Amino acid sequence: MVQLKQVSLRLKSIKNIQKITKTMKMVSASKFTKAERELQAARPFGYGPRKFYESSRLIKAAVDSKDKKDAAAVPEPVQEKPEDQEAQKKLKRIYIAMTSDRGLCGGVHSGVARRIRREMTARNAEGTTHKLVCVGDKARALLRRAYSTSMLVTVKDIGRIAPVFADASLMATAIAESGFTYDVGEIYYNKYFTAVKYEMSIVPFFSKIRIESAPNMTAFDDVDDDQLECYAEWTLAALLYYALKQGAASEQSARMAAMDNATKNASEMIRKLTLLFNRTRQAVITRELIEIISGAAALK
Amino acid sequence: MSAWRQAGLTYINYSNIAAKVLRRSLKQEFRAEALKRDESHVRVTPWANGRPARKLFFETTFNTYLKRF
Numbered sequence: 001m002v003q004l005k006q007v008s009l010r011l012k013s014i015k016n017i018q019k020i021t022k023t024m025k026m027v028s029a030s031k032f033t034k035a036e037r038e039l040q041a042a043r044p045f046g047y048g049p050r051k052f053y054e055s056s057r058l059i060k061a062a063v064d065s066k067d068k069k070d071a072a073a074v075p076e077p078v079q080e081k082p083e084d085q086e087a088q089k090k091l092k093r094i095y096i097a098m099t100s101d102r103g104l105c106g107g108v109h110s111g112v113a114r115r116i117r118r119e120m121t122a123r124n125a126e127g128t129t130h131k132l133v134c135v136g137d138k139a140r141a142l143l144r145r146a147y148s149t150s151m152l153v154t155v156k157d158i159g160r161i162a163p164v165f166a167d168a169s170l171m172a173t174a175i176a177e178s179g180f181t182y183d184v185g186e187i188y189y190n191k192y193f194t195a196v197k198y199e200m201s202i203v204p205f206f207s208k209i210r211i212e213s214a215p216n217m218t219a220f221d222d223v224d225d226d227q228l229e230c231y232a233e234w235t236l237a238a239l240l241y242y243a244l245k246q247g248a249a250s251e252q253s254a255r256m257a258a259m260d261n262a263t264k265n266a267s268e269m270i271r272k273l274t275l276l277f278n279r280t281r282q283a284v285i286t287r288e289l290i291e292i293i294s295g296a297a298a299l300k
Numbered sequence: 301m302s303a304w305r306q307a308g309l310t311y312i313n314y315s316n317i318a319a320k321v322l323r324r325s326l327k328q329e330f331r332a333e334a335l336k337r338d339e340s341h342v343r344v345t346p347w348a349n350g351r352p353a354r355k356l357f358f359e360t361t362f363n364t365y366l367k368r369f
Contacts, residue, residue, distance in 0.1 A: 165319075167340045167341070174346065178346055
């Protein structure tokens with residue numbers, strides 16, 4: 001009897017959970033369609049800077065690289081001479097982790113955090129030369145313990161509503177006004193491919209001084225100091241906006257998949273528990289019948 | 301140096317103010333949708349010495365320039 005009650009309670013709670021995950025899946029599906037649409041409009045913000053980096057030979061990797069290994073590799077600034085290898089180690093860097101505040105979306109946030117941790121340990125990051133910007137509470141939670149001395153800026157309230165360019169502007173201004181003069185920076189974000197595929201990607205950005213001294217800068221006509229400064233400021237905001245949009249689309253698609261899996265698992269559990277419940281119920285009835293009959297037979 | 305840079309604006313401020321003016325000049329049926337993009341709802345916290353510091357002055361200057369238009 002006690003077992004029957006426990007099974008029925010468990011069944012009720014799992015049915016509730018299934019309703020919740022099904023609703024979450026539908027909500028994130030609607031947010032996903034909107035996010036993907038807005039991402040289409042935001043693609044030029046990412047393509048432009050990256051094409052410029054390639055034209056000015058600031059980075060080696062081609063923009064439309066077909067090689068899968070290249071796409072996930074960190075695009076490093078072009079190294080002209082062996083002495084530059086040493087200078088490479090002394091570069092002041094910013095790492096920007098693009099996540100959000102909300103969970104239940106598979107491995108989107110942990111993937112970004114893991115990659116940043118790997119890069120920072122590989123480069124022996126110190127608090128003075130390597131700074132971290134955490135966009136979203138998830139990144140902050142995952143990276144706060146290990147890298148609190150490197151933390152430059154954290155950003156909250158991402159993920160509740162769709163990102164706009166004003167958000168990216170605010171973040172870019174915060175980085176500029178923090179007073180840390182960086183040489184290069186990297187934005188770690190989840191690039192959206194299809195509704196079932198996303199991949200962690202890295203896009204670099206450079207300070208005005210590094211853009212000025214790009215190897216192929218002479219190919220550009222009539223570019224003066226003020227314009228380069230505007231361009232450097234603008235590129236950071238544009239790339240942040242691009243990464244925000246990509247991250248939002250990836251997150252919603254990952255949440256859809258995760259909630260779909262959860263709903264399926266819950267259905268499976270409900271099926272098994274229902275069978276168990278019926279079996280237990282019949283066993284109880286049979287036991288009672290046996291007691292009644294044997295009692296009646298004893299009285300005769 | 302441009303006039304706006306001498307006044308203390310960055311290019312991002314300049315661009316956002318121009319965008320704000322453009323949104324205000326849209327026709328009625330497109331205005332409401334566009335005005336939603338004017339505001340930012342994220343909260344930025346600068347950190348110092350491994351702990352969150354107080355909000356920097358920049359946030360108010362950024363929004364002040366924006367609100368003027």
